[in-house]
Amino acid sequence: VGSAVVTRFAELSIARDFSPFPGGRQPEDGPFSGARFRDEVLRPLLSNGGHVVINLDGVAGLPSSFWEEVFGGMIRKQIAKIEDIGTRIRLRTSEPELEVYIPMAYRYAKDVECSNRI
C-alpha cells in the first residue's frame, strides 16, 4: 500500500500581501519593486523547500520589468531552479486579463536559464 504525500502550498496574493500597484526592478526604483518582492516576500516562503501559490488577482498590472526581476531574478540569484517554476512555485489568476502574465513568468525564468547555459 503506497502512502500519499500531501504538499502544503503557502498562499501568496501579490495585491494583498505586497501591493496592488507593483512596479520597477530594483529597490531604488520604488517601494514595490520586483527585487523587493522576490527577496522579502517570496524568498522566505521558498526557503527550506517550501511551496507557494502566487495569486495575481487584484493587481492593476504587472509591469514586465517587475515580473522579469521576480522570475528571471530567481534563477539569476539561484533562489529557485527552472524546474521549480510550475511545481514548487505555481501561479494562479481568475482574471482573464492577467492570464498573460503566467506564461510570461515561465518564459522569463527560461530565458535566464538558457542564457546561463550559453
Place this chain on the structure above:
Amino acid sequence: MLALNSLVGSIIAPGFVAAVVAFILNTRDERHRTLRDYKTKFSDDTREDIRLAVAAGVAYFSCKDAAKLRELEAQVLLYESDVRSGLAAIRGECAGKTPENVLELKALEADFLDALTGGPFGSATLVPDLNHTRKLVGRASLLRSALAELRRRQLGRTTFPYQLNRAIGLLILLVVIVGIAFGVGLYAGATIAR
C-alpha cells in the same frame, strides 16, 4: 362567402405569413448586424489602444526629461491596462471556437507587454534606448496585424452561414405561401363542386 374565402386564401393569409416571417428574419438580421459591427469596432478600438500605448511607450523610452518621465510612465500603464482588457475580451470570443487564435494572441500579447513595460521600464534613472523603442514598435505591429487578420477571418466565417440562413428563411416563406394558397384553392374547389 366563396369570394371572401378566395380573398383570404390568395392574398390576406399568405400576406400575413409573409409579413410575420419577414419581421422575424429582419429582427434576426438586425441583431446579427449590430453584433458584428460591435465586434469589429471593439477590435478596431483595441488596435487603436495598442497604437496609443506604443506612442506613449516610444515617448517614455526616448524621454530625457526626468520630470516628464513619471507622467509618461502613468500613461503607458493606463494604455497597457486598456490593451490587456481589450485583448482578454477578444481571446474570450475566440475561446472554444478557434483555440489556436487564443494561443497566438497570448504569445503576441506577451511579446508586446514585454517590450512595453519591460527592459528599463520603471527604473529611477532611465537612459533613452533606441533599440528598445524599435523592438516595441515591431512587436506592436505584429500584434495589430494579427488582430486585423483575426477579424477578417471571423467576418469571412460568419458571412457565409448568415447568408445561407437568410436563403433558407426565404425558401421556407415561399413554401408556406404556396402551401396556404394551394390549400385554400383546394378548399374553394371542393366547396364549388358541392
